Amino acid sequence: MVSDRALAVLRAIVQDYVASREPVGSKTIVDRHSFGVSAATIRNDMALLEEEELIAAPHTSSGRIPTDKGYRVFVDQLTDGRPLSPAQRQAIEVFLGESSDLDELLSRTVRLLAQLTQQLAVVQYPTFGSARVRHVELVPLGEARVLTVLIADNGHVEQRIVELPTVIDESVLGDARARINTAIGGLALADAVERLATGDDLGPANDAVVRTIVQALGEQAGAQRHERLVVAGAANLVRTEQDFSGNILGVIEAIEEQVVLLRLFGEMTNDVSGVAVRIGRENAAFGLGDASVVSTGFLNTATGFSRLGVLGPTRMDYSGNIVAVRAVARYLSRLLGDN
Structure with a gap:
């Protein structure tokens, strides 16, 4: 005792x-x-x-x-942590609040978290597996370019500039837009991907322009279905190399295999303080036996629950990192909840 x-x-x-x-x-x-x-x-x-x-x-x-x-x-x-200073709290709010879309918001989130903690920062992209297609828009940008816009019912917008193999025929583009919306409007993203993959009837037969557009939309719908991570602060990890007993390359390889971190995030459960901490050998099954992970969840009212956190050596400032992770997640939840 x-x-x-x-x-x-x-x-x-x-x-x-x-x-x-x-x-x-x-x-x-x-x-x-x-x-x-x-x-x-x-x-x-x-x-x-x-x-x-x-x-x-x-x-x-x-x-x-x-x-x-x-x-x-x-x-x-731990019963409490070192609170963030008013300047740090304001910096979080201003820096994240300047984001123009979800991609920029998550990119800013990991960069900010890496700077606050001096660790590798990771955020799980909100998953859209349950989302449905609300509308598809095709916007001509020139003679052989089009902006494909996929709008989901959760408000997320996926857009892409597509280079076409030939000059756009406005009548063909309008017909394709109508056919595509009729075919996949209201479908779950997974079903939309399948429908677009077999979409021979979505435009004039053998029309290379329509085939290119349909392929791009299929990739956009598929991208929204899959879990992925945004990472920043790899230099912080390298600077602490001497804190890892083994070769840090093994840790980097595990991080590059995003499925590893996604599995680890999937197993983490918040404690009563709202944060989950996995330390050293608790992560051995994921190839991260020399590393610790501090994470928590953030809420998007449209897409549900995702996680963000930091990864570094077991010799880390747990108290400070817990406070920073929790604070950034709180602001992220508020911003996404407002969207």
């Missing part, structure tokens, strides 16, 4: 090690923290923490560093 003072010693070790990257000894704890006891007493507490495998000595006659289990106890004991 670990005493309250020993838990406080663990907290001091975590905080000092995260700040300095140096193993922490009993004299350092006495000098930096107001425990009101001798270094010998602190050493006894540290011995108990080591017996419980909450701290460990990286080499002989050194100070101690937290283990994955020690970080877990530390995170579970």
Whole structure:
């Protein structure tokens, strides 16, 4: 059984090690923290923490560093975090509020979160699997270019500039627009993709212009159905390479395989504070045994629930990262809920 003072010693070790990257000894704890006891007493507490495998000595006659289990106890004991400053809160609101569309909003979100936390930031793109096609618009942009606009019933707009193989015939374009809306209007996106893939009757037979447009719309509908991630801050990960016991390339490869992070996000469940934290070996099954992930959800009233978070070494500022992740998610939910 670990005493309250020993838990406080663990907290001091975590905080000092995260700040300095140096193993922490009993004299350092006495000098930096107001425990009101001798270094010998602190050493006894540290011995108990080591017996419980909450701290460990990286080499002989050194100070101690937290283990994955020690970080877990530390995170579970957190009752509050360092609040964001008024300037930081205003920066979040202004920076995210300047976004013109969903793509820019999510791009700004990960860039901001990476800057606030100095970690790799990840946001899960809202999924549109349950959405239906409301309308398709084809806007000519020139003699051989057209803007294809796919509007879903959740308000999301997917648009693409399509280069056509030949000059646009206005009558053909108008006929294709009418046929396409009749064919896929009201369909679920998955059904729309299938219908467009077999859409020989969506325009004049063998018309290369119509085939190109239909193919582009099929890709647009398919893009909305699939889960994907937006990532920023890879340089932050590289700067902390020495905090990873193995080769950081393995971590980078796991991140590049977006399905890995999507699976991990799918298994994360928020605690009572509204945040989920996975530490070190808890992520081993995903090839991220040296990494920790702090995440939470954000709500879009049109598309449901997605996640955002940060990934970095186990030696991270959990308290600060939890506060930042939660704050950014709150603003993101508000902005998306207003759309």
